[in-house]
Amino acid sequence: MQTCATQGATRDSNFEFHISGFMSEYQNLKSKLPDHITQGDVKKILAAILSENAPWDWFTRARIPFPFAVRILRELQDAGYLAFANDKTQLTPRGQTLAHELHATAEPNMTCPRCAGSGADWGALQNIFERYVEIYNARPRNENPEFDQGAMTPESLFRRLALMIHMGDLQGARVVNLGDDDLASVAIGLTGLAQSVTVLEIDERIAAYIQAVAQKYNLPLTVRHQDLTQPLPSNLLGAFDTFVCDPPETEQGLLLFVEKGLALLRAGDAHAGYFGATVMEASLAKWARWQKQLLNKHEIAFTHILPPFTEYAPWPDEKPLTDIPALATLAGRPWYRFAFYRLETLPAFQPAADFETELSQVFYFDYEGYYEAWKA
Amino acid sequence: MQTCATQGATRDSNFEFHISGFMSEYQNLKSKLPDHITQGDVKKILAAILSENAPWDWFTRARIPFPFAVRILRELQDAGYLAFANDKTQLTPRGQTLAHELHATAEPNMTCPRCAGSGADWGALQNIFERYVEIYNARPRNENPEFDQGAMTPESLFRRLALMIHMGDLQGARVVNLGDDDLASVAIGLTGLAQSVTVLEIDERIAAYIQAVAQKYNLPLTVRHQDLTQPLPSNLLGAFDTFVCDPPETEQGLLLFVEKGLALLRAGDAHAGYFGATVMEASLAKWARWQKQLLNKHEIAFTHILPPFTEYAPWPDEKPLTDIPALATLAGRPWYRFAFYRLETLPAFQPAADFETELSQVFYFDYEGYYEAWKA
Numbered sequence: 065m066q067t068c069a070t071q072g073a074t075r076d077s078n079f080e081f082h083i084s085g086f087m088s089e090y091q092n093l094k095s096k097l098p099d100h101i102t103q104g105d106v107k108k109i110l111a112a113i114l115s116e117n118a119p120w121d122w123f124t125r126a127r128i129p130f131p132f133a134v135r136i137l138r139e140l141q142d143a144g145y146l147a148f149a150n151d152k153t154q155l156t157p158r159g160q161t162l163a164h165e166l167h168a169t170a171e172p173n174m175t176c177p178r179c180a181g182s183g184a185d186w187g188a189l190q191n192i193f194e195r196y197v198e199i200y201n202a203r204p205r206n207e208n209p210e211f212d213q214g215a216m217t218p219e220s221l222f223r224r225l226a227l228m229i230h231m232g233d234l235q236g237a238r239v240v241n242l243g244d245d246d247l248a249s250v251a252i253g254l255t256g257l258a259q260s261v262t263v264l265e266i267d268e269r270i271a272a273y274i275q276a277v278a279q280k281y282n283l284p285l286t287v288r289h290q291d292l293t294q295p296l297p298s299n300l301l302g303a304f305d306t307f308v309c310d311p312p313e314t315e316q317g318l319l320l321f322v323e324k325g326l327a328l329l330r331a332g333d334a335h336a337g338y339f340g341a342t343v344m345e346a347s348l349a350k351w352a353r354w355q356k357q358l359l360n361k362h363e364i365a366f367t368h369i370l371p372p373f374t375e376y377a378p379w380p381d382e383k384p385l386t387d388i389p390a391l392a393t394l395a396g397r398p399w400y401r402f403a404f405y406r407l408e409t410l411p412a413f414q415p416a417a418d419f420e421t422e423l424s425q426v427f428y429f430d431y432e433g434y435y436e437a438w439k440a
Numbered sequence: 441m442q443t444c445a446t447q448g449a450t451r452d453s454n455f456e457f458h459i460s461g462f463m464s465e466y467q468n469l470k471s472k473l474p475d476h477i478t479q480g481d482v483k484k485i486l487a488a489i490l491s492e493n494a495p496w497d498w499f500t501r502a503r504i505p506f507p508f509a510v511r512i513l514r515e516l517q518d519a520g521y522l523a524f525a526n527d528k529t530q531l532t533p534r535g536q537t538l539a540h541e542l543h544a545t546a547e548p549n550m551t552c553p554r555c556a557g558s559g560a561d562w563g564a565l566q567n568i569f570e571r572y573v574e575i576y577n578a579r580p581r582n583e584n585p586e587f588d589q590g591a592m593t594p595e596s597l598f599r600r601l602a603l604m605i606h607m608g609d610l611q612g613a614r615v616v617n618l619g620d621d622d623l624a625s626v627a628i629g630l631t632g633l634a635q636s637v638t639v640l641e642i643d644e645r646i647a648a649y650i651q652a653v654a655q656k657y658n659l660p661l662t663v664r665h666q667d668l669t670q671p672l673p674s675n676l677l678g679a680f681d682t683f684v685c686d687p688p689e690t691e692q693g694l695l696l697f698v699e700k701g702l703a704l705l706r707a708g709d710a711h712a713g714y715f716g717a718t719v720m721e722a723s724l725a726k727w728a729r730w731q732k733q734l735l736n737k738h739e740i741a742f743t744h745i746l747p748p749f750t751e752y753a754p755w756p757d758e759k760p761l762t763d764i765p766a767l768a769t770l771a772g773r774p775w776y777r778f779a780f781y782r783l784e785t786l787p788a789f790q791p792a793a794d795f796e797t798e799l800s801q802v803f804y805f806d807y808e809g810y811y812e813a814w815k816a
């Protein structure tokens with residue numbers, strides 16, 4: 065039997081090569097990365113580079129926190145694993161060795177081009193879509209970054225809408241939107257399917273705009289000014305069939321929005337909650353904490369976790385990464401994406417207890433967030 | 441203030457109408473149904489009838505346990521809520537009143553026709569598909585119902601395959617299939633992407649067939665005879681990058697297969713598990729128990745829970761419902777469907793402990809299962 069010292073390359077349980085008297089490319093890179101960045105993260109960003117020609121699409125394919133991806137890209141660039149020439153980023157021979165070590169290969173994009181991976185077809189909603197786009201284009205701009213706002217593309221919203229209709233969650237339903245900078249309430253109202261739509265919105269300008277649209281088009285919409293860190297109006301608790309929201313990207317931010325949503329749903333089974341969840345500003349460890357808390361504290365099941373078909377439109381304070389040539393100019397098109405969850409209440413469901421909390425940065429910022437990529 | 445006795449119709453938190461001195465249609469029906477069938481279940485089957493012309497498709501739309509749906513259909517028929525005439529099932533005026541009470545309306549099918557709701561496009565795999573179909577068609581038939589076998593359609597399997605490739609879970613990977621009556625291992629082998637594919641199969645005929653195919657086509661497949669209630673070979677524990685399985689439909693059956701899968705995955709993050717989960721023989725309460733146990737006991741997150749795009753081909757002991765005219769003949773095409781889950785391991789993941797258990801009926805039969813519909 066050979067001893068370790070005389071063996072050639074062997075592997076530990078996570079693919080790392082230990083070669084006697086020699087540091088593997090991954091070990092070399094790893095020594096420069098912080099502990100919270102894993103081998104899996106490095107493999108994912110390498111595979112994304114091998115898979116996607118458009119650099120801003122690397123982040124969707126990698127599905128790791130944006131600042132982690134940027135940190136890895138910087139190390140790959142500084143240590144000579146990546147080269148940028150003729151407007152194209154490629155792995156150097158060292159980069160190829162690293163990719164080979166980690167089994168990172170090209171992953172062809174197999175997303176359905178018709179539905180963008182949503183599984184839902186909104187073709188039947190074309191007329192409503194056109195009316196919605198007019199309203200969307202006339203919305204108040206210059207979003208207030210203090211409230212973490214951006215807007216998804218109208219196509220993304222209509223993919224969501226198609227799923228909600230398919231599942232029967234709008235028909236005859238009392239729907240509540242927690243935050244609505246995407247004007248989802250208007251799209252739902254325009255379908256004519258919901259019994260009522262209630263919008264809880266903190267931004268006065270958006271609230272006023274939705275109110276004006278509702279009046280003009282005679283939509284069954286009610287808009288209330290609401291800071292979600294504060295108690296909800298007691299007459300709304302346990303009063304809805306369906307909630308819809310796009311929470312902030314932090315652990316506390318998502319739970320604040322979704323648990324307020326669960327406080328608004330009626331008791332009993334077959335009520336639905338929909339929410340977006342970033343694949344770019346949340347690690348899967350954060351996803352797991354969200355999933356556990358929601359399942360353990362509430363009588364619900366997840367029925368859908370869909371691929372990241374939801375795209376943000378370019379937003380006002382989007383920033384280029386000037387030190388990474390491939391990302392030194394903005395994408396100029398949507399690239400930030402999030403997944404879409406549907407949960408459903410079980411027979412034993414009771415509306416969640418309402419609560420108040422202090423509005424604080426923890427709802428909007430953590431070390432997995434977008435802006436971290438520009439910190440030293 | 442009016443007292444209850446003098447009020448008109450009021451609603452409790454779950455849509456039930458209480459009208460003084462008068463029983464609502466739902467209250468009337470409810471009195472004939474067992475307690476475990478909810479108002480949500482009744483609403484879902486009514487909406488399905490209003491939505492789908494092909495009766496066997498009611499079950500996919502309703503997404504409630506098949507025997508619950510059949511029980512409701514029988515009561516609806518016996519109590520005159522449904523009428524069957526000219527080869528068509530319709531709600532009677534009483535049935536329409538009931539549907540109105542429960543806010544059950546038609547739910548247009550918005551499933552993407554190109555990808556059947558999977559979000560994944562397997563067009564690039566057409567050549568492999570054709571080779572696979574030849575092998576699939578020549579497989580040993582007359583499945584042994586003792587092991588709960590059926591086979592998904594080749595199209596369903598290739599939708600799954602497209603997702604696995606998109607996510608990079610086959611490329612250079614050691615893949616393990618726990619049970620493989622669908623010959624998924626052969627399809628994976630034919631892609632040429634995986635480093636190796638190991639099949640753990642209890643049925644000797646299927647195992648022998650896969651072995652023969654692997655030899656003929658020179659695929660990197662290893663087939664082992666394995667009863668999953670027994671301990672796994674110790675050299676396989678914690679040795680794989682990706683597992684794939686289609687568990688039985690019971691609570692214990694699914695957990696047996698998926699937790700054995702988690703015993704086979706390598707430590708650390710970014711390893712994947714794929715499994716089918718029925719939407720027809722499991723209530724959402726069962727789904728919630730599965731989800732909680734897997735999240736609470738293992739360092740994983742769910743990354744995908746996709747719509748029920750996976751179809752079973754008609755199977756040998758499929759039965760018609762002779763007492764319900766619309767279902768008195770077999771569908772003659774796929775109608776049984778299940779959802780598709782992907783989980784991913786987190787950085788702290790350790791392979792699950794292996795275990796043994798007694799093979800028993802609890803893995804294959806519970807009161808939410810298909811055959812319950814024919815019991816008195």
